[in-house]
Amino acid sequence: MTVKDAGRAARPVARAPGKRAPAAEPERQPQPEPQADSAELIQLLTPEGERVEHPDYPLEISAEELRSLYRDLVIVRRIDFEAIALQRQGELGIWASLLGQEAAQVGSGRALTARDMAFPTYREHGVAWCRGLDPAKLLELYRGVSHGGWDPKEHNFHLYTIVIGSQTLHATGYAMGIQRDGAVGEDGEAVIVYFGDGATSQGDVNEAFIWASVNNAPVVFFCQNNQWAISEPLERQSRVPLYQRALGFGFPGVRVDGNDVLACLAVTRKAMQSAREGQGPTMIEAFTYRMGAHTTTDDPTRYRLSAELEAWKLKDPIERVKQYLIRSEQAEMAFFDEIEAEAAQVGARVRAACLNMQDPTPLSMFDDVLTAETRQLAAERAGFAAYLESFEEEAVR
Numbered sequence: 386m387t388v389k390d391a392g393r394a395a396r397p398v399a400r401a402p403g404k405r406a407p408a409a410e411p412e413r414q415p416q417p418e419p420q421a422d423s424a425e426l427i428q429l430l431t432p433e434g435e436r437v438e439h440p441d442y443p444l445e446i447s448a449e450e451l452r453s454l455y456r457d458l459v460i461v462r463r464i465d466f467e468a469i470a471l472q473r474q475g476e477l478g479i480w481a482s483l484l485g486q487e488a489a490q491v492g493s494g495r496a497l498t499a500r501d502m503a504f505p506t507y508r509e510h511g512v513a514w515c516r517g518l519d520p521a522k523l524l525e526l527y528r529g530v531s532h533g534g535w536d537p538k539e540h541n542f543h544l545y546t547i548v549i550g551s552q553t554l555h556a557t558g559y560a561m562g563i564q565r566d567g568a569v570g571e572d573g574e575a576v577i578v579y580f581g582d583g584a585t586s587q588g589d590v591n592e593a594f595i596w597a598s599v600n601n602a603p604v605v606f607f608c609q610n611n612q613w614a615i616s617e618p619l620e621r622q623s624r625v626p627l628y629q630r631a632l633g634f635g636f637p638g639v640r641v642d643g644n645d646v647l648a649c650l651a652v653t654r655k656a657m658q659s660a661r662e663g664q665g666p667t668m669i670e671a672f673t674y675r676m677g678a679h680t681t682t683d684d685p686t687r688y689r690l691s692a693e694l695e696a697w698k699l700k701d702p703i704e705r706v707k708q709y710l711i712r713s714e715q716a717e718m719a720f721f722d723e724i725e726a727e728a729a730q731v732g733a734r735v736r737a738a739c740l741n742m743q744d745p746t747p748l749s750m751f752d753d754v755l756t757a758e759t760r761q762l763a764a765e766r767a768g769f770a771a772y773l774e775s776f777e778e779e780a781v782r
């Protein structure tokens with residue numbers, strides 16, 4: 386199905402009041418809005434909850450699987466709400482909300498096999514859930530009681546990465562490792578790496594595209610285009626739709642409705658299978674919207690219009706699955722109540738876990754820095770220990 390994503394009003398380029406345009410910026414002739422062409426958006430479930438077919442992405446899905454996806458979507462939204470509330474109450478230092486991006490994350494996350502490896506940014510709480518990571522682990526990082534340390538091998542879910550786009554290189558290197566281990570082919574494994582629309586402007590991401598392409602690496606580049614990189618709108622990142630970037634690097638790019646969990650599942654499944662079989666990388670642009678603030682320290686009302694938010698509310702990723710389940714009689718009303726109750730329980734568990742987290746001892750920050758301690762690290766540890774002891778002496782005096 387072809388959906389035109391036309392109609393996005395061109396936004397004026399924001400400049401601080403009184404600031405002159407940089408002299409180096411050339412005068413531009415008016416150009417068409419880069420994202421407003423009739424790019425094909427792959428969709429299997431409309432915002433109204435109608436199932437539609439796509440010839441390239443046939444998807445057989447049982448009622449049970451559908452209900453299970455709905456459960457994931459509701460639970461991850463609940464975890465997110467709980468974390469935002471905890472931050473507001475001073476229990477977390479900061480939180481990066483996934484609100485609006487649940488379908489992109491659950492759809493792609495559920496397309497992975499246990500052996501596939503996922504490399505997230507800092508917002509992939511829904512993917513973490515699908516991989517089986519305890520959500521409390523994510524909160525440890527945002528509470529500042531750990532450096533984000535979980536064992537990536539335990540759930541094949543790598544550590545959160547704050548340095549924008551750098552994980553695309555890690556993922557590509559990992560994928561090249563899979564190749565060299567001979568784990569590509571029938572029953573092969575592959576890598577998925579998540580990044581944002583803003584990240585596509587980073588050198589690291591472009592280098593990763595080149596490496597992955599020329600090495601035919603088994604990696605899927607999953608870009609959640611949530612339309613914003615903090616306060617920078619998409620049109621400040623690209624003059625072409627993001628998925629078309631892949632073509633210039635020599636591998637396929639597809640744009641999927643990022644608020645459609647079924648389309649995200651089908652498109653990611655196909656791309657991962659192709660990577661596992663040795664057919665190289667794919668870029669998936671999940672066209673979605675960041676419904677909340679960039680993080681809890683951000684105020685989006687300062688740079689974007691509420692009308693935009695209102696338009697995206699109508700495309701809610703959870704509501705359309707609910708409507709479809711009801712309409713196609715694949716769930717009773719009691720099911721939705723059960724899921725609500727379960728989500729509330731998960732939320733309560735995450736909250737309790739957060740409140741029970743112990744502060745680490747200051748010296749523990751030197752642990753796990755390197756596999757073997759160097760003289761320099763030992764000296765830094767000793768210096769810091771002496772510094773801490775000086776407070777005790779002061780207290781005695």
Ligand SMILES: Cc1ncc(C[n+]2csc(CCOP(=O)(O)OP(=O)(O)O)c2C)c(N)n1
Binds near residue numbers: 615
């Ligand atoms: C290399 C680097 N530059 C700048 C930042 C600051 N920063 C944090 S998030 C962000 C925006 C990222 O936007 P996008 O890639 O669209 O991801 P989103 O947050 O929208 O999911 C920036 C610039 C950073 N963390 N790392």
Ligand SMILES: [Mg+2]
Binds near residue numbers: 581583609610611
């Ligand atoms: Mg973004």
